Amino acid sequence: DADGIIQWANRAELELTGYRRDEYVGRHIADVHADAATIADILARLARGEALQDYPARLRRKDGSLRHVVISSNARWTNGAFSHTRCVTRDVTDQRRADEAMTRLAAIVDSTDDAVIGKTLDGMITSWNLAAERLYGYSAAEAIGQPITLIVPPERRDELADIMARLRRGERIAHHETERVRRDGRRVEVSLSISPIRDATGTIIGASKIARDITERRAAEQRRQAFLEMLAHDLRSPLTAVRGYAQLMQRRQAFNQRATEAIIAEASRMGRLVADVLEMARLDAARLELRRAEVDLVALARRCAEQSSLLAHHEREVRVDAPDESIIGAWDADRLAQVVTNLIDNALKYAPDGPIVVRLERQPNQACLAVSDQGPGIAPAEQERIFERFGRAAEATASGMGLGLYISRALVDAHGGRLWVDSLPGHGSTFSLALPYALPGDAADAPSLDAKVDRQT
Ligand code: ADP
Secondary structure, three states: OOOOEOOOOOHHHHHHHOOOHHHHOOOEHHHHEOOHHHHHHHHHHHHOOOOEEEEEEEEEOOOOOEEEEEEEEEEEEEOOEEEEEEEEEEEOHHHHHHHHHHHHHHHHHHHOOOEEEEEEOOOEEEEEOHHHHHHHOOOHHHHOOOEHHHHOOHHHHHHHHHHHHHHHOOOOEEEEEEEEEOOOOOEEEEEEEEEEEEOOOOOEEEEEEEEEEOHHHHHHHHHHHHHHHHHHHHHHHHHHHHHHHHHHHHHHOOOOHHHHHHHHHHHHHHHHHHHHHHHHHHHHOOOOOOOOEEEEHHHHHHHHHHHHHHHOOOOOOEEEEOOOOOOEEEEOHHHHHHHHHHHHHHHHHHOOOOOEEEEEEEOOOEEEEEEEOOOOOOOHHHOOHHHOOOOOOOOOOOOOOOOHHHHHHHHHHHOOOEEEEEEOOOOOEEEEEEEEOOOOOOOOOOOOHHHHOOOOO
16 A cells, blocks of 8 residues: 555465565565665656556565565555555566576686687588687678588588587597697687587587687697707717717727717717706696806806817807906806807807807996807797797707707796897807896895805805
8 A cells, every 4th residue: 555565465475575465465575675776766766656667676585595586566646645566576586596696607708718609500600709719710690600610620620510419419538639720811720629509408509619719738738859869969979979089998998088078079969968858847747946046257268168168079269258347246156157159059059150259347236248149040929939948940950959048048037137149140150148237126226245145155
């Protein structure tokens, strides 16, 4: 009535609210509403003569549980006076829950990195998530309604027929590795998992397909394979040489100076190779720790230059161009020697002719070291790639694993420094390294090394 007192209710309303008729009739309608503001608004609208259509509200049942409902209602007026309202209440709780579950599922599907695609048994695309847009380059609007052959390369159409046949038999296809075509025509390697979708009666009505881009994984596998082959190859040639020289001395039953030197040189090469592999494993596991101590970069560079030129196949001069005084910093001497040796060895390896110069300079906040050669240089497009793991220039003229610069840069980074290359193809390369004297955060001007590091050199 006009005061909100319930006058009459049918069985459905009683079932919905959980009250007996005698408990329900005579109660104020606000008692069964969970939200006071909502029922106040409903009553105010009805009093103003408005009709409500599917007005959303929440009822509190007798047992305390909540139901989501929509209410359609209008008021009856007698002789211009509000007499009573009629109220049709529909329970939409299950539908709401289903909608919420749908929304949540849709959000999951949309936020996954895997492409999730729905299709009918005739191969028509019915759904297409965001990752599918990214992977294949078609928007959902472009893809939905199209045949799945949109993304299947022509030579793989037979495979598709086979997949559809298996789905119709209710089979699930797990981790099927294959190739698809993107909108721009590029191929992409994917791993597919496809499952039949059944309706409520169990009839197969379509399929859901999850596609994961495995291009990167495949490339990593190939790189790993290539790395192992190269490692085996690079270890075998010095080993063969060592064995050859040793056998030579054995046959002659005599000490041979040249053979001994060659054995030492080859063993050093192998040692460096193994050290690189170890260092890479440490870098990958983020277990690199610097052992900083007071180091003179000038002396270190001279030692590296001398050793590398001695060990080079055809002894070549490596000139060190340095100021007279020393350049001291708190660095990891072994690691720095590894970096400098790598740069000099690369110059010896890739620049067969011309002088090699190691230039050192003392700057206010950092020490600089540059290794220049007059070799073939490095194309601009390759200049960043060569610092990547296994990164080698397309025209690399000597064998190698592509690890040296990757490790060197990581070691220089760990020192808070920078390593880069300047090169003009045809005019040689200069690899430069800038090293702050001490750890960032230390007193900027005069690093008091003695307090921080144990003296080793
Ligand atoms: P590796 O020498 O084992 O290939 P690096 O990481 O030391 O590995 O070098 C990566 C690549 O950089 C080399 O394969 C080569 O293509 C290029 N590179 C390095 N140093 C030079 C140089 N001085 N001149 C020309 N190319 C170079």
